[in-house]
Amino acid sequence: MALKSQVVLKDILKTYFGSLKAPIAWCTSVGPAEILRALGFEVYFPENHGALLGASRLAGKYIPKAHQAGFSGEICSYLTADIGAWIAGETPLTALYGLKSIPHPDLIVFNTNQCREVDEWFSYFGREFDCPVVGVYPPRYLEEIGQHDIDNVVVQFQKVIAVGEKVIGKKLDYERLKEVLRLSRDGSRLWKKVLDTAQKKPSPLTFFDGVILMAPIVILRGTQTCIDFYEEALEELTALVDQKFGAVPDEQVRIYWEGMPIWGRLRSMSELFINNQATIVASTYCNSWIFDDFDPEQPLASMARAYTQIFINRGEETKLAMMRQMLDEFNIDGVIFHDCKTCFNNTNSRFGLPKRIREEVGVDTLSIDGDLNDLRFFSDGQSRTRLETFIEQLKAKKQDAGRKSNV
Amino acid sequence: MSETDKKIADCYLGIDLGSSYTKFVVVGNDGTILFKEVIATLSRKRDQFEKNMDEIARRFDIQKTCSTGYGRDSYSGDMQKTELICASAGVSAIVDCHKSVIDIGGEDIKIIESDPNGSVVQFYMNDKCSAGTGAFITEIAEKAELEIGEMDEFARRSNSERMINSFCTVFAKTEILGWKFKGVPIEDIARGIYLSIVDRIAKMPIPGGLDIYLCGGVIRFHPYLRDLLAEKIAEKITIVPDPQFIVALGAAELSRKSNSH
Numbered sequence: 235m236a237l238k239s240q241v242v243l244k245d246i247l248k249t250y251f252g253s254l255k256a257p258i259a260w261c262t263s264v265g266p267a268e269i270l271r272a273l274g275f276e277v278y279f280p281e282n283h284g285a286l287l288g289a290s291r292l293a294g295k296y297i298p299k300a301h302q303a304g305f306s307g308e309i310c311s312y313l314t315a316d317i318g319a320w321i322a323g324e325t326p327l328t329a330l331y332g333l334k335s336i337p338h339p340d341l342i343v344f345n346t347n348q349c350r351e352v353d354e355w356f357s358y359f360g361r362e363f364d365c366p367v368v369g370v371y372p373p374r375y376l377e378e379i380g381q382h383d384i385d386n387v388v389v390q391f392q393k394v395i396a397v398g399e400k401v402i403g404k405k406l407d408y409e410r411l412k413e414v415l416r417l418s419r420d421g422s423r424l425w426k427k428v429l430d431t432a433q434k435k436p437s438p439l440t441f442f443d444g445v446i447l448m449a450p451i452v453i454l455r456g457t458q459t460c461i462d463f464y465e466e467a468l469e470e471l472t473a474l475v476d477q478k479f480g481a482v483p484d485e486q487v488r489i490y491w492e493g494m495p496i497w498g499r500l501r502s503m504s505e506l507f508i509n510n511q512a513t514i515v516a517s518t519y520c521n522s523w524i525f526d527d528f529d530p531e532q533p534l535a536s537m538a539r540a541y542t543q544i545f546i547n548r549g550e551e552t553k554l555a556m557m558r559q560m561l562d563e564f565n566i567d568g569v570i571f572h573d574c575k576t577c578f579n580n581t582n583s584r585f586g587l588p589k590r591i592r593e594e595v596g597v598d599t600l601s602i603d604g605d606l607n608d609l610r611f612f613s614d615g616q617s618r619t620r621l622e623t624f625i626e627q628l629k630a631k632k633q634d635a636g637r638k639s640n641v
Numbered sequence: 642m643s644e645t646d647k648k649i650a651d652c653y654l655g656i657d658l659g660s661s662y663t664k665f666v667v668v669g670n671d672g673t674i675l676f677k678e679v680i681a682t683l684s685r686k687r688d689q690f691e692k693n694m695d696e697i698a699r700r701f702d703i704q705k706t707c708s709t710g711y712g713r714d715s716y717s718g719d720m721q722k723t724e725l726i727c728a729s730a731g732v733s734a735i736v737d738c739h740k741s742v743i744d745i746g747g748e749d750i751k752i753i754e755s756d757p758n759g760s761v762v763q764f765y766m767n768d769k770c771s772a773g774t775g776a777f778i779t780e781i782a783e784k785a786e787l788e789i790g791e792m793d794e795f796a797r798r799s800n801s802e803r804m805i806n807s808f809c810t811v812f813a814k815t816e817i818l819g820w821k822f823k824g825v826p827i828e829d830i831a832r833g834i835y836l837s838i839v840d841r842i843a844k845m846p847i848p849g850g851l852d853i854y855l856c857g858g859v860i861r862f863h864p865y866l867r868d869l870l871a872e873k874i875a876e877k878i879t880i881v882p883d884p885q886f887i888v889a890l891g892a893a894e895l896s897r898k899s900n901s902h
């Protein structure tokens with residue numbers, strides 16, 4: 235069943251893309267969008283475009299173009315799909331929202347809290363558009379976050395502000411920044427509540443709903459539209475919880491998805507889980523846009539903390555602790571790690587985390603090979619075999635445990 | 642006496658639609674194997690499948706059918722299970738202990754920890770490339786001008802420790818070519834191919850402390866792999882009877898058990 239909110243979202247996206255008029259700033263998905271909005275920029279997110287290219291299965295057409303232009307086929311396939319589409323002079327935004335091209339930037343801002351690839355990607359477009367590019371380079375892979383780390387990032391945010399002020403020709407109004415940050419925080423808290431409805435059994439939503447519903451917290455963070463949307467979505471999902479509605483009929487096992495979505499396979503994957511009575515109730519990915527620590531009274535410092543403490547920027551111990559908490563809160567039976575060929579940064583199965591989850595948390599894990607956008611790295615048949623076997627393994631264990639507890 | 646009277650009552654069919662071969666196993670209500678057959682999966686004579694099914698229908702009163710293997714969806718039986726689940730169930734029909742199952746197939750290698758009831762406890766599959774699988778052996782043997790049927794015998798005559806380094810089939814073929822130019826004896830080449838496969842398997846996460854049962858089509862033609870693996874890994878290693886039918890047997894067993902629930 236499609237959620238009503240997903241229908242509402244279509245209009246919201248249409249309005250958003252229609253409103254992207256100069257001055258426009260490009261920003262990474264977990265970059266300091268609030269500063270740009272407060273300065274008066276419309277904010278555009280190339281990663282959202284990358285995901286769109288993947289979900290519409292156009293990525294396969296454009297990736298080779300970036301490859302021909304000198305980008306390896308084994309680096310971020312958001313980057314290669316996006317740059318390839320630019321080289322081809324095409325975008326799905328034309329058919330979807332009537333845009334002639336991707337919105338041209340007046341300023342480009344990125345934060346390497348997620349990866350260094352965004353630096354290369356955004357800098358390429360800086361050259362293409364002859365436009366100022368400002369990078370924020372926070373300390374990476376932190377376990378603890380100290381005051382010096384926060385101070386480091388605050389200084390870099392100040393540079394973003396300085397360049398932004400120059401481009402837009404006016405000073406940043408700090409009261410406006412506080413207001414945007416409040417909107418961002420409230421939106422993010424509502425988004426968390428939306429995701430937390432999946433703690434209920436059966437869960438009214440799955441990861442496959444989540445990756446659609448998350449659009450506003452990424453691209454409209456810091457706006458009232460974002461808040462209104464999640465208020466409505468939360469109302470709808472709460473009603474579904476009251477009705478004991480399960481997004482997957484006869485939910486038998488509950489799964490945590492670690493890693494990037496496989497954008498070109500959302501539908502078939504969703505069907506696979508439905509057919510096997512398994513619900514992906516939580517994910518690192520959807521939870522990455524929860525910024526609890528935004529504090530309008532300390533805008534820059536709290537943003538520095540919130541954007542530096544995201545999962546992808548943490549050390550393995552902290553990642554394990556964060557996952558442990560989620561596995562517990564969402565009553566998870568098994569974790570699926572997506573070993574994403576072209577996104578090393580969002581792949582957490584390579585330094586022994588699955589084994590630690592099995593041994594230290596006691597939850598079964600599975601790793602599947604795939605990619606966010608490049609379907610040449612994904613095998614439908616082999617993944618299906620693994621997923622179905624894993625789900626069956628989880629079901630058998632639950633039945634066994636059920637039998638034992640009945641004795 | 643009519644046709645139906647001659648049929649054996651209360652039987653269960655497992656069909657393993659693998660990448661190279663399709664295997665059929667029929668078991669009776671006590672689990673006894675009553676029939677087994679193998680045909681090429683993508684045979685040009687497509688009616689072979691139908692012929693087999695006709696024969697099974699003529700001789701047995703099939704209560705339930707379970708299909709498995711990569712082609713499991715192409716047959717609409719009563720149930721479909723992955724080949725890992727069936728391999729685990731199949732080996733468990735023969736040995737009812739907590740064990741590891743290693744299935745060396747045409748295109749992948751599967752390692753399954755299987756509990757005494759046949760449920761999968763955990764599993765591991767290599768699937769990024771075909772190194773060490775049936776397809777790998779076939780390609781490399783061809784380059785080495787070795788008949789598949791004679792490889793095992795040749796390899797047993799060698800003591801060489803030389804093995805192929807590359808995981809990639811294309812690079813491995815180049816290596817073999819180099820060996821041939823150097824005049825490496827055919828016996829050493831045969832053993833070298835096996836050693837590289839065994840080395841590959843031994844590096845996979847095989848659960849410790851469990852007896853290992855080997856199954857799949859490859860082990861049937863290359864039983865020497867077992868001996869080499871036993872030298873490398875300290876566990877007890879056994880080749881199951883009729884290793885290439887194990888997955889189909891597991892499918893038949895699962896359909897039999899599902900009926901009794």
Ligand code: SF4
Nearest residue numbers: 310348349351577579
């Ligand atoms: S985090 Fe991964 S997918 Fe996202 S931009 Fe970086 S490399 Fe690409």
